Amino acid sequence: MCAAGRRWGRRERSRRRAAGRVLLPALLLGLCCRAAPERVRYAIPEELGRGSLVGPLARDLGLSPADLPARQLRLSAEKQYFGVSGETGNLYVSERLDREEMCGEAASCSVSFEALVQNPLNVFHVEVAIQDINDNAPRFLQDSFQLEINEFTSPGTRFYLGTAEDADVGSNSLQGYELEANGYFAVEVKESQDGSKFAELVLRRALDRESEQSLRLVLTALDGGEPPRSGTAQLCINVTDANDNPPVFAQDRYRASLREDAPPGSMVLNVSASDADAGTNARITYGFGKMPAKVLRKFVVDAESGTITLQEALDFEDTRAFSLAVEARDGGGLVAHCEVEVEVLDVNDNAPEVTLTSVSSPVPEDAPAGTVVALVKVRDRDSGENGQVSCELSGEAPLSIVASSGGSYKVVTASALDREQAPEHRVAVVARDRGSPALSSRAALVLEVSDVNDNAPVFEEAAYSAYVAENNAAGAPVLRVRARDADAGANGRVSYWLAGGSAGAAPYVSVEARSGAVYAQRSFDYEQCREFAVAVRAQDGGAPARSSTATVRVFVLDRNDNAPRVLWPAAGAGAGAGVVPRSAEAGYLVAKVVAVDADAGRNAWLSYELVQAPEPALFRVGLHSGEVRTARAVSERDAAKQRLVAVVKDHGQPALSATATLHVVLAESLQEALPELSERAAGADSPAELQFYLVLALALLSALFLLSVALAVLARVRRAGPPAVLRCLGAQRFSVAGAAFPADFCEGTLPYSYNLCVAPGRAVAEGAWLPPPPPSLAAEELLGAEPCGKRSPTSSAGAGEPPADAEAPQVSASDVWPKSNEVESRGPSLRKTPCEGGSSLLPCAMAGGLGNNVAGGVPV
Numbered sequence: 001m002c003a004a005g006r007r008w009g010r011r012e013r014s015r016r017r018a019a020g021r022v023l024l025p026a027l028l029l030g031l032c033c034r035a036a037p038e039r040v041r042y043a044i045p046e047e048l049g050r051g052s053l054v055g056p057l058a059r060d061l062g063l064s065p066a067d068l069p070a071r072q073l074r075l076s077a078e079k080q081y082f083g084v085s086g087e088t089g090n091l092y093v094s095e096r097l098d099r100e101e102m103c104g105e106a107a108s109c110s111v112s113f114e115a116l117v118q119n120p121l122n123v124f125h126v127e128v129a130i131q132d133i134n135d136n137a138p139r140f141l142q143d144s145f146q147l148e149i150n151e152f153t154s155p156g157t158r159f160y161l162g163t164a165e166d167a168d169v170g171s172n173s174l175q176g177y178e179l180e181a182n183g184y185f186a187v188e189v190k191e192s193q194d195g196s197k198f199a200e201l202v203l204r205r206a207l208d209r210e211s212e213q214s215l216r217l218v219l220t221a222l223d224g225g226e227p228p229r230s231g232t233a234q235l236c237i238n239v240t241d242a243n244d245n246p247p248v249f250a251q252d253r254y255r256a257s258l259r260e261d262a263p264p265g266s267m268v269l270n271v272s273a274s275d276a277d278a279g280t281n282a283r284i285t286y287g288f289g290k291m292p293a294k295v296l297r298k299f300v301v302d303a304e305s306g307t308i309t310l311q312e313a314l315d316f317e318d319t320r321a322f323s324l325a326v327e328a329r330d331g332g333g334l335v336a337h338c339e340v341e342v343e344v345l346d347v348n349d350n351a352p353e354v355t356l357t358s359v360s361s362p363v364p365e366d367a368p369a370g371t372v373v374a375l376v377k378v379r380d381r382d383s384g385e386n387g388q389v390s391c392e393l394s395g396e397a398p399l400s401i402v403a404s405s406g407g408s409y410k411v412v413t414a415s416a417l418d419r420e421q422a423p424e425h426r427v428a429v430v431a432r433d434r435g436s437p438a439l440s441s442r443a444a445l446v447l448e449v450s451d452v453n454d455n456a457p458v459f460e461e462a463a464y465s466a467y468v469a470e471n472n473a474a475g476a477p478v479l480r481v482r483a484r485d486a487d488a489g490a491n492g493r494v495s496y497w498l499a500g501g502s503a504g505a506a507p508y509v510s511v512e513a514r515s516g517a518v519y520a521q522r523s524f525d526y527e528q529c530r531e532f533a534v535a536v537r538a539q540d541g542g543a544p545a546r547s548s549t550a551t552v553r554v555f556v557l558d559r560n561d562n563a564p565r566v567l568w569p570a571a572g573a574g575a576g577a578g579v580v581p582r583s584a585e586a587g588y589l590v591a592k593v594v595a596v597d598a599d600a601g602r603n604a605w606l607s608y609e610l611v612q613a614p615e616p617a618l619f620r621v622g623l624h625s626g627e628v629r630t631a632r633a634v635s636e637r638d639a640a641k642q643r644l645v646a647v648v649k650d651h652g653q654p655a656l657s658a659t660a661t662l663h664v665v666l667a668e669s670l671q672e673a674l675p676e677l678s679e680r681a682a683g684a685d686s687p688a689e690l691q692f693y694l695v696l697a698l699a700l701l702s703a704l705f706l707l708s709v710a711l712a713v714l715a716r717v718r719r720a721g722p723p724a725v726l727r728c729l730g731a732q733r734f735s736v737a738g739a740a741f742p743a744d745f746c747e748g749t750l751p752y753s754y755n756l757c758v759a760p761g762r763a764v765a766e767g768a769w770l771p772p773p774p775p776s777l778a779a780e781e782l783l784g785a786e787p788c789g790k791r792s793p794t795s796s797a798g799a800g801e802p803p804a805d806a807e808a809p810q811v812s813a814s815d816v817w818p819k820s821n822e823v824e825s826r827g828p829s830l831r832k833t834p835c836e837g838g839s840s841l842l843p844c845a846m847a848g849g850l851g852n853n854v855a856g857g858v859p860v
Contacts, residue, residue, distance in 0.1 A: 039405070040115070042091070043129040046099040051092055054082060054128060057115060058089020061124055065089065070119055075126075076357040076377070077113035082128065084115070091126075099130045100167035107169055114377070114408065116358050121372040123357075125406045134172040134225025138164040141290045144234035145219070147201070148333040151209040152242040159201040160337040161187070162290030162325065164221035164231055171224040180218040185237075187219065192339065193253070194323055201235070209239040243332025245276040247284050254326075256308075257343040260316040268299065268308040273328035273336055280331030289325030289337060299324060299342075308340060316346040317381045348386040348435025353379045354443040356429070357408075362448035362489065365419040373399070373447055374411035378431045386435035394442065395427035411445065419449040423488065453491035453542025457483035459550040466518070469557045470526040478509060478518040481550060483538035490541035499549055501534030509554065511536055518552060526558040527598055560652020562598040564606055566660045569593070579665050580642075582634045590619065593626035593660045595648040603652035611659070612645035619664075621646050628662060640666050 042055045058064075063071055068089050075084055083094035103109030109130040114123045140162070147159055166174040177199040179187035186202050199219065215237040222230045249271065256269040275282040286306040288296060298312045299322070308324065324340040358375040380387040391409050393401050398415040411429070425447045432440040459481060466479040485492040495513045508529070511518050518536070532554055539547035569591070580590055597604040610621045610628075615638055620631040628644065642664040649657040 039125045041127045043131055045131045045133050046097045047133060047135055048093045048097055050094060054091040054093060057084055057091040063089055072118040074116050075113055076116055081111055097130055099132050100136060102130060114357060121360060123375050123408060132169050132172050134168055134229060136167040137229035138166040138174045138221035138223050138231040140164045140231055140233040144236055147237045148240050149207060149237055150240050150243045150332060151207045152244045153203055153207060155203050155206055157203045160289060161199040161201055163196055163198040166223050173223055174221055175224040176222055178220040178222060182217055207239050214238050240333050243277060243281045243334050246334035247273040247275045247328040247330050247336040249273045249328060249336055249338040252338055254338060254340040257345055258314060259345045259347055260314045261347045261349060262310055262314060264311050264313060266310045268310060268342055271306040271326050271338060275330045277330060283331040284328045286326060286328055289327045291325055295322055301326060314344050316344045320344050346383050346386060348382055348439060350381040351439040351441045352389045352431035352433050354429055354431045354441055356443055362450040365417045365449050365451055367413060367417060369413050369415055371413045372410050373413060374445055376409040376411060376429050378407050380433050386433055388434045389431050391429060391431050393427045394430050397425035397427045399427060417449050419451040424448045450489050451487060453487055453540060453546060455486040456546035457485045457494045457538040457540055457548050459483045459538060459548060462550055464550060464552045467555045467557055468524055470524045470559050471561050472520050472524055474520060474522050476520045478520055478554060481516040481536050485540045493541040494538050496536055496538055499535045499537035502532045508532060509534060524556045526556045529556060531555045558600045558603055560599055560603040560650060560656055563656035564595045564597045564648040564650055564658045566648060566658050567594045567596060569660050569662055579667055581668050582666050584630050584634045586630055586632045588630040590628040590664060591662055593646050597650050603650055605651040607649055609647050610644060611647045614639055614642055619644055634666055638666055
């Protein structure tokens with residue numbers, strides 16, 4: 001364990017010394033490179049980790065850290081092995097550097113690229129030499145070698161064992177071979193003409209098959225690295241009987257050349273060998289020795305004739321020469337070897353490659369002549385004259401091309417530019433080599449010319465109009481405004497925003513800055529806002545900016561989004577109850593259905609229709625007035641209780657509707673109608689009978705309490721004088737007289753006669769808007785009435801009907817129930833009369849819809 005640790009320590013010290021030897025030349029080379037303004041060279045060992053420092057590129061180019069943001073230092077290369085820091089300008093490794101993968105067997109390896117800077121535009125050539133390290137061990141092409149050697153083989157005979165491969169170069173490459181100690185063979189290192197080292201097995205002592213029929217030895221290949229690396233292979237040697245004459249080649253080394261465009265199947269050359277033996281020992285077969293698989297794929301040898309033929313296309317740019325090991329074996333197993341060197345001749349089969357490494361576009365039209373607008377890199381993979389390239393520009397443009405170093409060219413302006421005459425220039429960079437025939441390639445260069453901001457945006461229309469139906473979705477498009485600017489680039493890029501308008505219009509819409517699309521910020525309501533205007537400003541991106549303004553007027557279109565609203569009869573169990581005498585004739589006014597619609601135009605036109613009645617021929621409703629009248633005279637055969645359902649529809653598309661329900665009792669007197677009304681109320685109420693009687697008793701007690709309080713208040717008011725609010729008690733008050741309850745009603749519980757007192761001026765014409773009325777009370781609620789202003793649970797709005805509010809239009813008593821059978825007009829006839837009971841004001845809760853015998857005929 002200790003010995004292994006010491007060996008590991010020696011290897012680490014050797015590796016550090018090698019790294020120091022590599023980095024020292026790199027630093028010296030970096031210092032020397034500062035003297036060259038346009039070419040910088042560095043040297044680094046391969047397999048450096050990503051992020052490793054290569055050198056201070058910005059400093060070597062004469063750039064200070066403060067200049068880096070403005071000069072925009074960057075690299076241009078086909079494969080980015082390196083990167084440059086934008087803050088320090090140092091050059092770093094960005095990809096794995098494997099010298100063997102990048103340069104193969106080449107003695108030297110380097111990566112060249114350009115460093116580009118802006119303001120002004122310039123290019124510097126950088127070359128980084130990749131130095132080899134001993135990271136690859138020698139490797140034989142096969143793990144074992146099979147040899148058959150005759151026992152009569154003379155000492156000194158040599159046997160070719162092939163070449164071990166080592167991807168490293170220089171001292172790190174293959175240096176020699178060693179053979180396991182034995183008494184018969186030794187190994188010698190031979191060097192071929194191309195510098196590769198191969199092993200030959202040399203027989204030192206005569207073999208004796210009777211004493212030893214086979215030998216197994218270990219062959220080791222060593223390189224010269226620190227520490228050295230090695231690879232091994234097994235030698236399996238079989239001793240055969242006598243065949244004392246091995247084959248002999250006519251030449252030890254053959255040479256041939258092939259054009260790289262030679263088709264597969266072309267003959268390379270023919271090798272020949274002879275054998276002095278006779279019979280089967282003199283029969284020779286040819287084959288390749290141990291060679292890389294890449295070479296074996298390219299060539300094939302005929303076993304009988306020794307003719308070598310090309311079987312795969314050649315590429316001069318990939319491999320310029322091949323070394324083939326050919327062996328001749330006789331029938332007795334003796335083998336002779338020769339070397340065949342095949343040279344590949346270059347042909348002009350690669351067109352030049354043109355790369356635009358940097359283009360400064362657009363160029364301001366006031367740029368001076370000689371301004372660099374593009375950098376061009378040209379490369380031809382051929383060699384000699386086939387790889388010599390010249391460049392020129394094709395096309396009419398005030399541009400010229402100037403040669404730089406390292407196969408780079410600069411495209412510069414030859415004269416002043418004028419955007420008004422030509423906003424852009426299109427030319428082709430043509431590269432042509434000197435081969436025969438010459439090959440060429442081209443790359444298109446488009447150069448845009450920028451201008452100054454001398455044009456303001458212009459709207460297509462000075463004023464826009466848009467029509468949007470109400471109830472639109474928030475974010476829905478309204479219209480699109482468009483302004484055009486004759487300038488280019490940022491000077492012609494138009495943005496939009498709101499610049500005022502009618503009062504309160506800004507929250508309704510917004511404008512998209514880039515497209516000019518106007519969107520609704522919220523849903524429009526025709527009933528709240530019918531039109532508004534905003535001002536849209538268009539401004540370009542120049543400096544200074546220019547702008548113009550257009551007006552956008554938005555008109556909101558009405559939709560049928562409001563269903564008719566029934567004001568009377570109100571929804572509820574006790575609403576819409578009335579009494580019609582059985583002596584009523586045809587045309588008797590029963591009631592009037594009052595409804596409104598918040599829409600406008602045809603959407604607010606209302607029509608009435610009777611959709612449900614026990615006796616369809618008994619009642620009719622006015623199509624436009626909503627008046628419910630008898631269609632014929634009432635007969636004794638008609639049912640005492642009539643439930644009428646009327647539908648109110650508007651004229652929108654689609655039409656919306658609402659329904660109103662009237663409960664009509666056919667009776668001559670209130671005593672006759674009350675059982676029917678009470679029975680209807682009991683059937684309509686869902687609570688139990690006990691709960692009904694409890695509520696009825698509570699209502700009666702409340703009515704008596706309110707009556708007592710009212711009398712006490714009125715007595716005190718009379719002593720203090722009548723205030724303005726009690727004008728109905730003065731000389732100008734009006735009353736609508738009605739029949740009093742009979743003395744025997746409810747066993748004397750309500751022994752009073754009630755009148756409705758109306759202040760002067762409160763009667764309004766038909767269709768006028770009135771202040772909100774008190775809640776409606778049905779007949780059964782009359783019996784259990786609560787104080788005025790407190791709604792009974794049964795009088796609440798029905799499902800689907802909006803509750804009455806202060807903003808809704810109200811209807812006077814004259815629009816609902818008739819005063820008497822003789823009145824055919826809308827509303828009762830009011831007559832002046834003093835209120836019953838002198839100057840006392842009676843409770844308002846005792847009014848109700850009990851037909852013609854109740855004052856007013858409408859809930860108060």
